[in-house]
Amino acid sequence: MEIKVLGTGCANCKATMKLIEEAVAAQGLTVQVQKVEDIQDIMRYGVMSTPGVVIDGKVVHAGGVPGKDKIASWLAAAR
Amino acid sequence: MHALSVRLKRWPSSHPGFFFLLAICVWFALYQGLEPFSAAVVSWLPVTPDSRLGSALLFFFYDTPKVLLLLVGIVFVMGIVHTFVSPERTRALLSGRRLGVGNVMAASLGIVTPFCSCSAVPLFIGFLQAGVPLGVTFSFLVSAPMVNEVALALLFGMFGWKVAALYLGLGLSVAIVAGVVIGQLRMERYLEDWVRAMQNSQVGLPVGADSRSWGERIEQGFRHVHEIVGKVWPYIIGGIALGAGIHGYVPEDFMASIMGKDAPWWSVPMAVAIGVPMYTNAAGVIPIVQALLGKGAALGTVLAFMMSVIALSAPEMLILRKVLKPRLIATFAGVVAAGIVLVGYVFNAVL
Incomplete structure (x- = not known):
């Protein structure tokens, strides 16, 4: 599984990154969480509001910090 | 006990109509009560209401809850509006x-x-x-x-x-x-x-139909209040305190x-x-x-x-x-x- 967080470096993007890393660690997974900060790369995913979350090439979330339960459900589904 | 608190927390989402009616009544009741509230607070403090300090405090205790109440109301409504316009x-x-x-x-x-x-x-x-x-x-x-x-x-x-x-x-x-x-x-x-x-x-991207229930919209309203009001309240209280402070000084x-x-x-x-x-x-x-x-x-x-x-x-x-x-x-x-x-x-x- 491959997780990417799209965001130009605002506070919400950092918070999203941290939440996902915590959830990954809590579930004992060994997944690389990547940050995509370049605006051209972000636009390639067709996301209009940041932070966005991409799992295995699919956009699962855009705009605002996702809830903990949401993150847990993505991780469970992608396992 | 726990089950009860969970049910209490969920009731706005499960009874949206009732929740709106109650919320509007409570909001207006609070708004009407602002003036007596500020007068009561100041009369309870050891200052005279018509002194400089007294009028500054009256101003502070009236304006702070008023602005916060308005802010919570408007931000909550906007949180719900946001669920309709992505x-x-x-x-x-x-x-x-x-x-x-x-x-x-x-x-x-x-x-x-x-x-x-x-x-x-x-x-x-x-x-x-x-x-x-x-x-x-x-x-x-x-x-x-x-x-x-x-x-x-x-x-x-x-x-x-x-x-x-x-x-x-x-x-x-x-x-x-x-x-x-x-x-x-x-x-x-x-x-x-x-x-x-x-x-x-x-051009011509499809827009997915929005199928959120009223319960979810209300939850979003609360989340918006938490996010916005949680961030700005110190500035507002600071600003009003400053305003009250220069009131007369x-x-x-x-x-x-x-x-x-x-x-x-x-x-x-x-x-x-x-x-x-x-x-x-x-x-x-x-x-x-x-x-x-x-x-x-x-x-x-x-x-x-x-x-x-x-x-x-x-x-x-x-x-x-x-x-x-x-x-x-x-x-x-x-x-x-x-x-x-x-x-x-x-x-x-x-x-």
Whole structure:
């Protein structure tokens, strides 16, 4: 599984990154969480509001910090 | 016990109609109770109500709950409105609109569409990709940060509904006119090349139907209140405390000579020139606004300052530089700043 967080470096993007890393660690997974900060790369995913979350090439979330339960459900589904 | 608290927490979502009725009643009851509340608090304190300190405290204990109550109400309603207008929907509505009608729609949608200044660039490109004209996109980009719920709630709470309505109307006008001007100038060639290549590349994107229940919308309203009010309340209390503090202590005409009604003509452009590079949100600028007004500055000059702080900022220009060439950024800043200066003069003239 491959997780990417799209965001130009605002506070919400950092918070999203941290939440996902915590959830990954809590579930004992060994997944690389990547940050995509370049605006051209972000636009390639067709996301209009940041932070966005991409799992295995699919956009699962855009705009605002996702809830903990949401993150847990993505991780469970992608396992 | 636990099951009960979970059920209590969930009931607004499971009985939305009942919740709205109750919430509206409670809100109005609280609002009506503000004046007796502040009088009661001050009478309980060891000061006389007509002393300097007493009137400052009365002002503080009346204004703080009033502004916070208004803010919670407006932000909650906006949180629910946001569940109806996503950026994707707004984009679909604006796609292919002509200048004029498109600008009016874009500026109005800018008020109700969820927007964070850190998403300004992705939003900008997303709009252009879907075939929203450049001038229309700019109307959105000006109105979204400037005419926001926090600014309106604060103006309403502290200066009354007329000032709030005037701010709303004039903010919309600046956004519409600035967008039309930029559209008329046909500045597409001053977009960065990779952005130009993306223009109109995704016309007619499907927008998924929104199937959220009222329960989920209410939850979103609460989340919005938590997020916004949780962030801005210290600024508001600080601002009102400052306002209460100068209530009677600092000479009223301290600022009058350079920012008052009879100040020289250059006071409005000067306020805007100082405000443009500054970067803070509506809540952060309110303490400054309170202080300036309390010391005799004219409302139009202060509002022009406030608009320029919120609508334009140096960090935003730097982010926009990734998608716009310098000439277009300069035009954007110039047109918006000129609009704000005009608004300042109008405010000073009619009030």
